[in-house]
Structure formats: structure tokens, C-alpha cells
Amino acid sequence: MEGSGRELVDYVDRSLQEEEEFHFLRFEFLQRLNIAQLQLDLVRLKSNIRRSNVLSNEDKQTLHTKLRDYATAIRDYKELRNKRSVPKKEMRKRRLLLQRYFASHGLGVDDFHSHYSYFSEDVDAHAKIDPLRQALMRRLPTWFTFSQHEKAERKKEYSEGKRPKEVSAPVDRLARFLIAFTGGSFLIVPMVIMSLDPSQTKSLITVSLAVLLFILLLSFGIRVSNVETLVATATYAAVLVVFVGTSSGNTGGQ
Template structure:
């Protein structure tokens, strides 16, 4: 089979077998291209400094090379922003490329050794860790929305992760957050109510606030300001309870 037919066969197979199309980032070639343009611009800068003037020819070359330089950096940055193929899948995809595209007569060393990426961007950071965990571990019939079940029938049948947060997953996450939030208030109050003492109350409050900060930081996607406000509010509620309990003990 000639190379042109192998390329067509590879593309057809990728359409049938893979939802996410992968590509080689060619890190070496991308950096080589940027460095070569940098070299040309360095030589131009040196010539302009030596002559203390810009000729028409140098001006045209300078304009074009600066455009090439900006475009090369932009393209390199864009490629690096794409989601990387996991290491467990990289070998399989590399072997797939070698099967269809390798030319033993002309290829030197291993031109397929490179970073592999998908065409989509990195994982959406708007999905918080709690929802992402639920999407990863719950059954697909629960985590897929009706629309995504229809759009991604093959991936749904294979049990692959959904792309979007379904309504059931979102509601379950909200329920868990509400239960956890309530327990953060009820548990310390119950602990401090039995055999109350100032030392016990302070230790309980400090431990509860620290645990609250950890859960808020690693379990929910919130901004820095929201984290500060939530932590201060939670600590204030517990401090009020401690003051009320100490007043009752004193009375």
C-alpha cells in the first residue's frame, strides 16, 4: 500500500475509533523555528546598529521576520495550551502513527518521538474537583446528560468520561456541599456542648476552621476573596457560639 492510501486509511480509522484526534507538537521543530528567526533578527539588529540606518531592503526583511517571529511564538503557545495525551495512551497512539506513516527507507532515528496532544484545550478549570470526582466515579447513565448521550453514543457505551456536568451530578454536588456545610456547624457545636471548657472550645474551633479551609481550598472552586469571606464568616459563627457557651458556664 502506498503512502497516500495509508494516510487516508489512518484518517478513516481515527474517525471510527477515536473521538479525540491527537497530533504531534513537534517541540524540537517549533523551538528550532523560533531560534532561527531570532538569529535572523539578531543579525538585522547588528547590521542596523553598525550602519546607523535602515535600508529599504532591511526594512522589508525586518517587517516580515518580525511577523514570522510573532506568529511562530503564537503558534507555539497555542500548541502547548492543548491537552496532553496521557502517558498510558501515548505509546499506543505513537505505534498507530508509526504503523501508517513510518517510512523505514527515509526516516532517521525516531521522528515520532515528541509530545502528543489533543486538539482540545486543557481541562476546563471551571469544573470544581468535587463535580469532577463525581463524574469520574459515578456510572455513566448518571453522569451523562440526555443531550450528550445522543451526541456521544459510542463514548457513552464505552463508559468514557462526559464532557459536561449533567443536572443529576450538579444537584448531587449541591446536596453534598449543603450536608458538609451543615456538618461543619453542627459537629463543632455538639462537641463543645458536652463537658464544655474554654480550652476544649478553642481547640475545637481551631481544628474545625482548619478543616473547613482545607475542604474549601481543595474541594470547591472559589476565588481568593470568596475563600476569605467564607472562612471569616465560619470562624465568626463558631466564635459567637464559644462566647455564648462561656457566658452560660460563667453564669
């Protein structure tokens, strides 16, 4: 028992020193087995009550306990399945690691075969970050994407070149600049194209292509709501249409 405790401590110490997230087995087979067994028990109880048409005091207690256990089992199973899964290519590594630490228990690699998960606090945070900033955080070097606070808090991950969890000030400023530059370009470039050797056909094609590219940018590059997308697209198209009308009027006058 003393050896077992030492192995557990060594395993957890290694996890704290070498891994940011703690990986654990979901025990998919046991979770489903537990739910299936509780279902079977409740089905039998239901059949007995239906046949006797009487709910005894013993049945009341059993019913209360089984339904509570059944609901708890389902909630627990859902909670575990909602955690991030370890990639399949890493699962064998996890099994070998556990077997190495607990081989004295007579457990082999296959005994640790299960789905592995881990808690990831950055899931919700990254979900709120728009695709442009996420792309910058993935592609740019860590000295630029890590904030000073995160560099101090996650020294190991920073040195290993892992992805930051929060948007640093330089990344945020760069993203704002790119958005402003792109927004200005979407107005200036079509206007310049339509001003050079103007014709109504050329202007209509230019406006159509510019609006299409603008829609693609809003859909895949910036996280906005459906209403905001519709309003922005309509406003942008209206500006270009006004310019087309002005250009056509000037051309006709000449």
C-alpha cells in the first residue's frame, strides 16, 4: 500500500511538472454499463409495480434511490463527455505512461484502454476570440503573441512555443490595424478601379465582386451576428451604389 501511494505521488508530481493539463480516463465502458444497469433495474421495478398495481413502502424507497442514481449517472456521463478529448495518437502514449507507473499492480497497457479527456479552461475563451485574432495567435511567434502576464504565468508553455490563451496587446493592435486597413481598402480599391476608364458594365461588375468579397470576409474573418452582417453588407453595397450612380451621371454629362 505504501508503494502504491508513492507511485501515485510520483505520477501526479510528473503531471504538475511536465503537463499543463491533467489527463484522466473517462471510463466510457463503465459509465455506459452503470447507466444500462440502472435502466434495467428501473424497468424491472416498473414492471413489478404495473403487475401488482400497488406501490409498497419498499418500492417507494427503491424508486427514489434508483431514479436519483440514474439521473446522477446521466449528468456525470454528460459532464465527462463534454470535456476535451485527448487526440487518438496521444492515447497510446497515455496508456504506456500509466502502465509504466503502475506496472507493480499487475496492470498492462490494455487495462488502461479508455477515452482520455482533460479540462481546458481556454475552450470558452478561444470561442469568444474572432478567427482573425486566433489565426494571428497561431501563426506569429510566441514572443509577440504572449502577454507579459501570460509569459510569467505559463513560463514552460511559453518556452515550448505553445499557443497563448489570451490575446496580447500587440496582437490586438495588429488585428485592429488589419481590420481598419482592409475596411479602407474595400472602399478605396473599387472606387479607383471604377474611376479608371469608367463604364457602367465595369462599375457593376466591380461592385458585385467587391460586395461578394466583403460578405466572405464578414462570414469567415470576423465574428459578428446575422443582423450585424446584414446591416454591414447593405451599408457597404449602398456606398458603392451611390458612387456608381455619381460616376454614371458624370459620364453621361460629358
